Amino acid sequence: MLSLKNWWPTPVRSLFLFLVWLLLNNSVALIHLFFGLLLAWLIPLLIHKFRLIQPGIKKPGVALGYGLMVLGDIIVANLQVIRLVLGPNKKLRPAFVMVPLDLTDNLAITILASTVSLTPGTVSADVLPLNAEGAEQRFLLLHVLDLADEAQLIEQVKLRYEAPLKEIF
């Protein structure tokens, strides 16, 4: 017999889909509630077998704090980038920088790379090597718009963004 877990595999994802469906329709009319519930149940059920199991969030509080910190950093980073863009091109010091990673989980690295792209004048370019076998050290390759001090930037990425992510996952 099928248990509840088979019929309703991922409750949190279902709730998320339901909310997104209501937001898409911008309405809480009965018909949208009905279809929202139907889709929120059906979609996770159908894709459940193809899903890669990702680690859950261990500390939601830290995760929330991380999100807020990143939002603040996005604003600061924007003002910095605008100042750089309006200045003369010759003064820019673009650079490629390698950041050694302590994170091993793919989802955590993805979030770190996305955060780094959205924040401090950096775009993440690559993760090397892509498929680490065992204990191999991985690196995140960044492109920096204006590099003042390489060691300081690496430390900032590691302390400010990587450390909380290590706690969360």
Add this chain to the structure above:
Amino acid sequence: MSMIEWLVALLAVAGSLFVLMGSVALVKLPDFYTRLHGPTKATTLGLGALVLSSMAYFNFVKGELSLQQLLIALFLFITAPITAHMLIKAALHLKLDSAEQTSGQQKADL
């Protein structure tokens, strides 16, 4: 004008300015890698401000509940870094030239 209208106007203007700056970056900066910084950052914040402006307008001036705009922000924050990542990976793969003053270029050749 009421306070709310001022807020809506301020957010809309600020958002437009940020998007404009992102576009200026696209035109002005010296190479592909630096140009990529404009759209990933300035445009994200610009669109964020525009989304907030739109939400303030519909919820407070028009007086109807509208949270739809949050989805734009959500999808944008998920897709913008991924697009940038795909673009820069393609650029590295094609070995596009970077500006002369770029340091650490040999790292990109690995």
